[in-house]
Amino acid sequence: MRKIRTLLLILLAAATFTVHAQSPRLSGVYVGAELYNTPFQGMQINNIVIYFRNDGTFNNALNQPDWKTKVSGSYNITNNTVQLAFKNGDEGKKYKLAANGNLESTAGIKHTLHKVKKITTLPAASYEKRTASVSGGMGTGMPAVGAFSTDYLYFDGKGNFSTDRSSVVGVTGDAAGGTVGGKFGKNNKTGGTYKLGDGEITLTFGNGTVSNQSFFYSPPNEEDLILLNGEFYFRKEEKEKPGAANSTADNTGAHTNTTTTAGTPTTADVLNKLRDQYNGENIDKITTVKETANITGNMQVTLVTDIVNNRIRAEIKQNGKLLLIKQLDGNEGWQWLNGRKTTLSQGEKDELLLSQYQGIMGLHKKLNNYFLTGTVTASGDNYIISFYHNKNKIVYLIGKDYTLKGNAYTTNAAPSISAYKNFTQANGITYPVTTESSDGKTKITSTTTSLEINPVLTADTWKMP
Structure with a gap:
């Protein structure tokens, strides 16, 4: 009887040791968006998708018929650090396993991977x-x-x-x-x-x-x-939800976050340095601006902004033919497309409005209050300033020499990423002539051909075609 008990104790101890010796595992699909900066293409976005299995393997190609069994590499978890090794020789990745189950990046511009769900029903x-x-x-x-x-x-x-x-x-x-x-x-x-x-x-x-x-x-x-x-x-979003907050230039930020990572400058320090770099006193003198640019696809875009009256108008032409107009007046907006007028959704209004809170214009004393609520983090040779305009997140990528490198923002759709190049000066204002944007697959270039500071705007400026 004693031998049986001893044997059971040995087996129990062995089983317990095996359980404790096993490496923790992940199970399911995690997704996220990673921003990164390249020497020649500026800011890029990489949509990350990883299917983790509890056998220690993973797959990042869910567009394949055999995605459930396909193996892209292996992973292990040590002290809540997830280390990924790729079969094809790509550089490995590390993530920190957070208490809420998310995976937090440990290198580059910070990003988070969230677990997505299997479902049996889908809402309309x-x-x-x-x-x-x-x-x-x-x-x-x-x-x-x-x-x-x-x-x-x-x-x-x-x-x-x-x-x-x-x-x-x-x-x-x-x-x-x-x-x-x-x-x-x-x-x-x-x-x-x-x-x-x-x-x-x-x-x-x-x-x-x-x-x-x-x-x-x-x-x-x-x-x-x-x-x-x-x-x-x-x-x-098909239409604004009942009770949604109006988006106007006078709103206070829905998010207030002035946290600064240890050893980094404050948002106020960064803003002051940027204003010194890009002639903030002259930027403050802007009340209206009209910019014309050529973009990939042999198209021309004209953006008119009236800061004082909170009006924005964007026009698209191709080979001189007017294709589309979007206009925002306060919180009322419309679109003209192929001779038909429609009302802008709240998401479309937000995207027009957010144009004022990025880049050079975002440094304007009448517009930079949102910037000052942001968080500053260091990432390599750059600072990242993140803040919110209502529910919409805006990101500045700033060099540690306080050069403006790019912007990103999110509304209810995919993030928009911009990188700025070839700065020049006009009307006492330093601004980028070239803007590049990409989703990681396709790059589009915009080149400013004309910039008018404080032009006189009339009723004709805002009329319907």
Whole structure:
């Protein structure tokens, strides 16, 4: 009897030792967006998708049919540090496993990976994926203007879906044919039915085509996206939610965060240095500005801003032909596209409004109160200043020599990333002539050809075509 007890104790001790000796594991799909700076292409964005398995392997290619079994590399966790090793020889990555389960970066510009969910039901919503965007010259953060494409997806929550893909010419991703909005088309090649499975979705199109793809979901209070075939589709706001705060230049920031990492300057120090570098006293004299730029795709964009009256107008032309206008007057906004006028959504209004709080214009004494609420962190040879305008996050990338390198901002869609180059001076103001933007795959360039400081604006400036 004693021998049996001794044997049981030995087996129990061995089992306990095995449990404690095992390395902790992750399970599920984690996603996030990483900003990084390159010598020749400026600020870039890298959308990260990693499927962790509890056997110590992972896969970062969820667009493959064998994504559930495909192995991109292995990982181990030691003292809450997750070390990734890639089979193809790519440089390994390290993340800190936070108490809330998120993965926090340990190098480069800080970013976080969040876990997305498998679901069996999907609420009705529209989603969009943008391939590229561009922000304007002068460093004003001209709102997402360029030639790019957008994929739209709409799910009605009842098993029906609609898709649309458009070549985009305009501001903030408006398609020449309009968005899919809240409609779906049955019995045609761009619509059909869907069925959710174990981390997958089966799309059955009206013409009989069946497509099986990986599928994960993040609710609005988290990343607010779906991950389809390894690609990010961000939820598209159709209209302002009841009770949403108005966006005006006089609002106080919804987020107040003046935390500064030890050893770094304060936001006030950074702002003062930037104003010294870029002639802040002259920037403060700006009441109106009109900027014209050429952008990739043989297009021309003109941005008119009236700081005093809180009015913004963006026009797009191609080969001299007017294609699109977006205009914001206080919190009222409209769009003219192919002779048709529509009302701007709150997200579109936000993107126009945020143009004033970035780049050179963001240093203006009437506009920099949001900047002063921000957080400063050091990242290599740069400082990162992050702050909020209402719910929308804005990021400045500043060299430690206090040179303005770029901006990023997020609304309810994919982040817009801009890098500034070739600074020049006019009217006592130093500003970048060239702005480059990229989603990590496609780069678009904007070159300022004309900059008018304090032009006289008349009623004709703001009229409908």
